[in-house]
Amino acid sequence: MCVACTYTIHRAQHNFGWNKDFEPAVVAKPGETIHFECLDSSGGQLGAGSTLESLAALDFGRINPVTGPVYVEGAAPGDALKVTIRRFIPSGVGWTANIPGFGLLADQFKDPALHVWTYDANTMAPSLFGPGGRVPLKPFAGTIGLAPAEPGLHSVVPPRRVGGNLDIRDLTAGVTLYLPVEVEGALFSIGDTHAAQGDGEVCGTAIESQMNVEATIELVKDARLQSPRFTTTEPVTRHLDGMGYEVTTGIGPDLMTGARESVMRMIDLLVAEHGMNPVDAYMLCSVCGDLRISEIVDMPNWVVSFYFPRIVFS
Numbered sequence: 001m002c003v004a005c006t007y008t009i010h011r012a013q014h015n016f017g018w019n020k021d022f023e024p025a026v027v028a029k030p031g032e033t034i035h036f037e038c039l040d041s042s043g044g045q046l047g048a049g050s051t052l053e054s055l056a057a058l059d060f061g062r063i064n065p066v067t068g069p070v071y072v073e074g075a076a077p078g079d080a081l082k083v084t085i086r087r088f089i090p091s092g093v094g095w096t097a098n099i100p101g102f103g104l105l106a107d108q109f110k111d112p113a114l115h116v117w118t119y120d121a122n123t124m125a126p127s128l129f130g131p132g133g134r135v136p137l138k139p140f141a142g143t144i145g146l147a148p149a150e151p152g153l154h155s156v157v158p159p160r161r162v163g164g165n166l167d168i169r170d171l172t173a174g175v176t177l178y179l180p181v182e183v184e185g186a187l188f189s190i191g192d193t194h195a196a197q198g199d200g201e202v203c204g205t206a207i208e209s210q211m212n213v214e215a216t217i218e219l220v221k222d223a224r225l226q227s228p229r230f231t232t233t234e235p236v237t238r239h240l241d242g243m244g245y246e247v248t249t250g251i252g253p254d255l256m257t258g259a260r261e262s263v264m265r266m267i268d269l270l271v272a273e274h275g276m277n278p279v280d281a282y283m284l285c286s287v288c289g290d291l292r293i294s295e296i297v298d299m300p301n302w303v304v305s306f307y308f309p310r311i312v313f314s
Contacts, residue, residue, distance in 0.1 A: 068189030
C-alpha cells in the first residue's frame with residue numbers, strides 16, 4: 001500500500017468506457033497522489049492457467065476496464081491535467097494473444113493463439129518466451145485519459161484527444177503526462193496495464209498484466225492543450241538497446257502498407273533464424289519490437305522500419 005497516497009481506488013471501481021456523467025470514484029484536490037488498483041485488458045478473464053478455450057470464451061463487453069474516474073476539484077474545459085506516474089506494482093502474471101480479426105496482420109493470422117507469461121514481480125527480470133527468448137520488461141498503462149465532452153457512453157478502444165487507449169510504451173514510472181480537459185472535474189481513469197510492449201503493439205496485445213499504479217494528479221489552468229503530450233526524464237529504450245537490433249523495412253507510397261511489410265519481413269526472419277512458429281513470432285514482435293517511420297519526405301515512397309532487439313535471444 002502507498003503510504004503517501006491520499007486515496008485508494010479499488011479494482012471493483014471501474015468502467016468499460018468513457019462518459020462525462022459517470023459518478024466519480026473519488027473527488028480529489030490537485031496535487032494529491034492516488035493508488036489505483038487496475039485490471040488487465042481482459043478484465044480478469046485471462047491469466048494464469050488460461051487456454052485457447054478461455055480466449056474463445058472472452059466477453060468483449062468486459063474488455064479494457066479503467067479504474068476511476070477521479071473528479072479533480074477546479075478542473076474545467078481548457079485546462080490540462082498533469083499526471084505524474086510514480087510507480088507500478090506488478091502481479092507477476094500476464095498474457096499475449098492473437099485475437100482473430102484484430103491486429104496489423106489480421107488477414108494473415110486468422111487463428112487464435114495465446115501465450116501466458118509469468119515473471120518475478122520484485123526483480124522484473126526478463127520474461128521467458130519459448131526456447132531461448134527473454135523479453136525485457138517495462139511496465140506502463142495502456143489506457144489513461146479523461147472523459148470527452150460529447151454526451152453519452154464512448155468506447156474505450158480508440159484513443160482520443162483527451163487520451164484513452166493510447167498504448168504508448170513510454171508512459172511508464174517517472175513520466176509526466178499532460179491531458180486536455182473537456183469536462184468539469186476532468187474525470188480521470190486508468191487501466192489496461194502492461195508488463196512490456198513494442199512501439200506499435202502490432203498483433204493487438206502486449207504482455208497484458210494486472211497491476212496497481214500510483215499517480216499524482218495536478219492541474220494546469222488555461223493550458224489550451226490540443227492533444228496529449230508527455231515528458232520523459234531518462235532514456236526510453238535502455239532495457240532493449242544492449243545488444244543492438246535486427247531491422248527490416250517496408251518501402252512504398254503508403255505508410256500502413258510499409259508498416260505491414262516491415263513486420264512481415266521480421267516474422268520471416270525470426271522463423272528462419274530461430275525456428276519459430278509464425279504466429280509466435282508475430283506475438284513476440286508485438287511485445288518487444290518497434291515500428292519506426294524512417295523516412296517520409298522522399299516522395300513518392302516512404303520507409304517504415306521494424307526494430308527487433310537482439311537482446312531477446314542473447
